[in-house]
Amino acid sequence: MKAEQLWKAFGVQADYEAWAFGDEPDHLAQLVCQGIKTGTASAYPVYEAEGEKVPEAGEYSVILDSKDEAVCVIRTTRVRIIPFRDVPADHAWKEGEGDRSLAYWRKVHEEFFIGEMEEAGLVFTEDMPVVCEEFEVVYQPALDEAVQRFFRGDASGHDWFHTRRVLNLAIYLAEKEGADAPLCRLAALLHDVDDYKLTGGDFGVTEHAVQLMKDFGFSEETRDKVCAIIAKVSFKGADTEIPESLEGRIVQDADRLDAIGAIGIGRTFAYGGSRGQAMYDPAIVPQPGKTAEEYRKNSNTTINHFYEKLLLLKDMMNTDTARILAEHRHQVMEGFLKEFYAEWDFPKA
Numbered sequence: 001m002k003a004e005q006l007w008k009a010f011g012v013q014a015d016y017e018a019w020a021f022g023d024e025p026d027h028l029a030q031l032v033c034q035g036i037k038t039g040t041a042s043a044y045p046v047y048e049a050e051g052e053k054v055p056e057a058g059e060y061s062v063i064l065d066s067k068d069e070a071v072c073v074i075r076t077t078r079v080r081i082i083p084f085r086d087v088p089a090d091h092a093w094k095e096g097e098g099d100r101s102l103a104y105w106r107k108v109h110e111e112f113f114i115g116e117m118e119e120a121g122l123v124f125t126e127d128m129p130v131v132c133e134e135f136e137v138v139y140q141p142a143l144d145e146a147v148q149r150f151f152r153g154d155a156s157g158h159d160w161f162h163t164r165r166v167l168n169l170a171i172y173l174a175e176k177e178g179a180d181a182p183l184c185r186l187a188a189l190l191h192d193v194d195d196y197k198l199t200g201g202d203f204g205v206t207e208h209a210v211q212l213m214k215d216f217g218f219s220e221e222t223r224d225k226v227c228a229i230i231a232k233v234s235f236k237g238a239d240t241e242i243p244e245s246l247e248g249r250i251v252q253d254a255d256r257l258d259a260i261g262a263i264g265i266g267r268t269f270a271y272g273g274s275r276g277q278a279m280y281d282p283a284i285v286p287q288p289g290k291t292a293e294e295y296r297k298n299s300n301t302t303i304n305h306f307y308e309k310l311l312l313l314k315d316m317m318n319t320d321t322a323r324i325l326a327e328h329r330h331q332v333m334e335g336f337l338k339e340f341y342a343e344w345d346f347p348k349a
């Protein structure tokens, strides 16, 4: 995959640079994907000599391999400019190479910098300022593919395309609301992998999400943030919770937006069918305001689901951007129900 394609699949609107590590690009890109390598160092005088901009926190890069194939997206989290002699052990550890010791880092980097400086017509000394950059992986296509496999064969409206729509909505809302778009994307990607409706487990479980994030090298800090979001995202009747972070509130909005409107209608009938529920039975009346437990256990009709959940969601949106989108989707459902009853009672009505 080329850098532009990978960036498009990531879906975040921002500038980025595409580059490969100078030494052993394939091996180092692999270490980045595994979450072992979260730092890199470069010779500051080379930036000056080539009139290149020093990286800054918040910037994105597409990491390439030796064949210019795009591997992942990283975001710079911290940049320090430190003389070579003072580069600390914690930076050497973050570089993730060899035995991760400072001695190993100094040996390998001295050799590398001598060559690099020579090429730029400069001379390496221990006083040379080094750009110590730290970063985190924010996107790996392989994780999207793993999640896609996880939802294969789902016919309950919680298939991969639901996750993909929620992910796109989450990025859209994040950009409108000024939130951390990659974090919203990741939480949206994983928001249903532990869902009680699919796994038969309980509310608030994050086991699969944590395993996937570990497998794909996401830091403990990111894993905690994502878990805090997905543990609270689900609708639980009267026990519904609102995530603390703006990113959590956005993912909750995105998931709810996909539960209403034309898509919401389609998904609700798919879900009801997958659970063997009747489409509609006028004798079974809706019961809004159920607790989480009642909500989960209750068998019901698909039409009642509109009154117990879907028509309530418009007023439960957390963000202004979602409220605007929800307004139209809500009207679509009201129009649908009106038509549904008119046809149900035809020609008596």
Ligand code: NI
Binding pocket: 162, 166, 191, 192, 255
């Ligand atoms: Ni969902």
